[in-house]
Amino acid sequence: MRLLVYSKISAIDYYLPQKVELNDPDDKLTAKIGIFEKHIAAEDEFASDLAIKAAEKLFARNNINPGEIDYILYCSQSPEYYLPSTACILQDKLSIPKTAGALDFNLGCSGFVYGLSLAKGLIESGQVKKVLLITSDTYSKYINNRDRSVKLLFGDAAAATIIEASEIPGLENFSFGTDGKGAQNLIVPAGGIRQPLSCDQYQEAEDQYGNIRSNANLYMNGPEIFNFTLREIPKSIDNFLETNQKSMVDFDRVIFHQANEYMLTHLRKKMRISEEKFSIQLRNCGNTVSSSIPIALKMDLDERCIKRGDHLLIVGFGVGYSWAVGSLIY
Numbered sequence: 001m002r003l004l005v006y007s008k009i010s011a012i013d014y015y016l017p018q019k020v021e022l023n024d025p026d027d028k029l030t031a032k033i034g035i036f037e038k039h040i041a042a043e044d045e046f047a048s049d050l051a052i053k054a055a056e057k058l059f060a061r062n063n064i065n066p067g068e069i070d071y072i073l074y075c076s077q078s079p080e081y082y083l084p085s086t087a088c089i090l091q092d093k094l095s096i097p098k099t100a101g102a103l104d105f106n107l108g109c110s111g112f113v114y115g116l117s118l119a120k121g122l123i124e125s126g127q128v129k130k131v132l133l134i135t136s137d138t139y140s141k142y143i144n145n146r147d148r149s150v151k152l153l154f155g156d157a158a159a160a161t162i163i164e165a166s167e168i169p170g171l172e173n174f175s176f177g178t179d180g181k182g183a184q185n186l187i188v189p190a191g192g193i194r195q196p197l198s199c200d201q202y203q204e205a206e207d208q209y210g211n212i213r214s215n216a217n218l219y220m221n222g223p224e225i226f227n228f229t230l231r232e233i234p235k236s237i238d239n240f241l242e243t244n245q246k247s248m249v250d251f252d253r254v255i256f257h258q259a260n261e262y263m264l265t266h267l268r269k270k271m272r273i274s275e276e277k278f279s280i281q282l283r284n285c286g287n288t289v290s291s292s293i294p295i296a297l298k299m300d301l302d303e304r305c306i307k308r309g310d311h312l313l314i315v316g317f318g319v320g321y322s323w324a325v326g327s328l329i330y
Contacts, residue, residue, distance in 0.1 A: 007123040007163055008170025009116075009330060011062040014159040014295045015054035016285055017041045023152050030152065034261025038155030038286035041138045047078040048086050050158035051136040052093050058160040059094075066094050069162075070128035071101040073118055075111035075290045077319070078138040079104070082193075090134065101128070108186075109257040109318030110176075111135055111290035112159070113326045116314075117174040119163040130164040135290035139218060142188050144204070146212035150220050153260060155286030159294035172327040175240045177232060182321035185224040190215035225318070229263060233317050234270050240325040248273055251327070252310040253300060257317055258282040258292035279305070289318075297330075306330055 016039035023030040023037065030036060041050065051074065059066060072094075074087040087102035096102075101122075107114055112135050119131040136158035143150050163171065190201035201215040213219060233256075241247055248254070254273050256264055261280060268278050281296035282288075288295055293314055300306045310330050317323035 005124050005126065006166045006169045006171070007120045008166040008168070009161055009328065010164050011058055011064060011162040012159065012294055012298050012301070013054060013058040013061060014157060014291060014298055015050055015057055016155075016157050017045060017050065027152075029148070032260075032262050033152060034280070035152060035155075035282055035286045037284050039157060040140045041156040045138075046080050047076045047136040047138045047158070048080060048089060048093075050138070050156065051076075051086075051090060051134045051160070054136070054158035054160040055090070055094050055132065055134060058162065062162070064162060066096045069096045069100055069130050069132045071119075071122055071131045072096060072103070073115050073131060073133045074102070074104050075107055075115050075133070075135045076104070076137055077106055077108050077289065078136070078141065079106075094132075096132070107322055108137070108289050108320065109259070109287075109292065110316035110320070110322040110324045112161075112293045113174065113314055113316040113324035114176070114322075115161075116163065116171055116326055116328070117176075117324070120171040120174075123163065123165050130162065133161045133163060135159050135294060137289040137291065139289055142216075142218040144211075144213040144217040147217065149209070149211050149222055150218050153287045154218075155288050157285060157288035157291040157295060159291040159298070161294055170329055172329065173240070173244050174324060174326040175236065175243070177236050177321075177323040179228070179232070179321040182224065182228055185221040185228070185321075186219070186319040188216070188218050226263060228321055229259070229317055230266060230270065232321070232323060233267060233315060236323055236325055237271060237313075237315060240327075244327065246327070248313075250311060251277065251313040253277050253279060253306050254313045254315075255279040255293055255296050255300070256315045258296055259287055259318065
């Protein structure tokens with residue numbers, strides 16, 4: 001009979017590009033969103049480059065041998081190619097064995113939580129023992145510099161996490177949600193096969209708020225995203241807690257997707273979560289999409305807001321619409 005196998009996060013790190021863009025500290029919108037600087041990928045720097053640097057940093061700081069990795073999960077919405085899968089390229093660049101599995105998945109702000117669930121399934125089903133989960137996005141390459149609705153929010157980043165088999169519980173329960181009706185509210189309309197890039201797609205237009213963008217740029221309907229978040233996320237968390245017979249008092253730290261401080265504060269108050277256990281880590285990196293939760297987790301660890309054995313609640317939500325809730329013992 002196979003021994004009971006659990007899965008746990010054993011190491012985590014992240015990489016921020018060197019270029020820094022500052023938001024005007026005297027701007028009312030800057031104060032509202034709580035983002036004062038963002039790291040932006042260089043013109044010749046792409047999501048896979050950030051991914052490699054995050055993974056190499058993780059390996060070096062934690063004395064991890066790439067030869068022990070059985071599977072790569074790569075989450076990004078900034079792929080450099082339609083094909084091949086970037087995870088296959090990362091396998092070669094990071095000297096991970098040819099016997100390893102490699103999989104891309106396209107998710108944004110819920111991607112890290114989804115990735116942990118996928119890693120848990122691979123490990124606890126006995127298929128693999130050690131998974132490298134990488135999240136990496138360069139939304140800046142989709143953003144029009146004259147579109148303040150997104151320009152002030154998004155920063156580029158990558159995070160790398162090792163999940164491995166364990167004799168004690170680590171990753172616990174997960175729940176998910178999807179509402180594709182909201183897909184048009186956070187989208188890059190052109191660039192895929194349905195709407196290929198052409199001269200027409202680069203034609204810029206000004207919206208009613210004075211923001212300028214083309215179909216090749218990122219579009220976000222901020223009010224609709226805000227309404228979706230306040231409508232679905234508290235309800236999803238309540239259902240998760242009820243299903244798993246938990247309450248907020250059972251968790252030492254709560255980490256939501258780091259969208260912006262205004263939204264996070266509204267969610268925290270609506271869910272009646274104490275400030276002391278609620279993570280806000282975006283002041284100096286912005287909304288880093290799929291990497292926002294692992295970056296906040298690592299920053300909390302570095303600041304000793306989290307220690308081994310703490311019970312964490314993590315919640316991702318955004319583009320898709322897609323959301324996910326998970327619990328783990330760190």
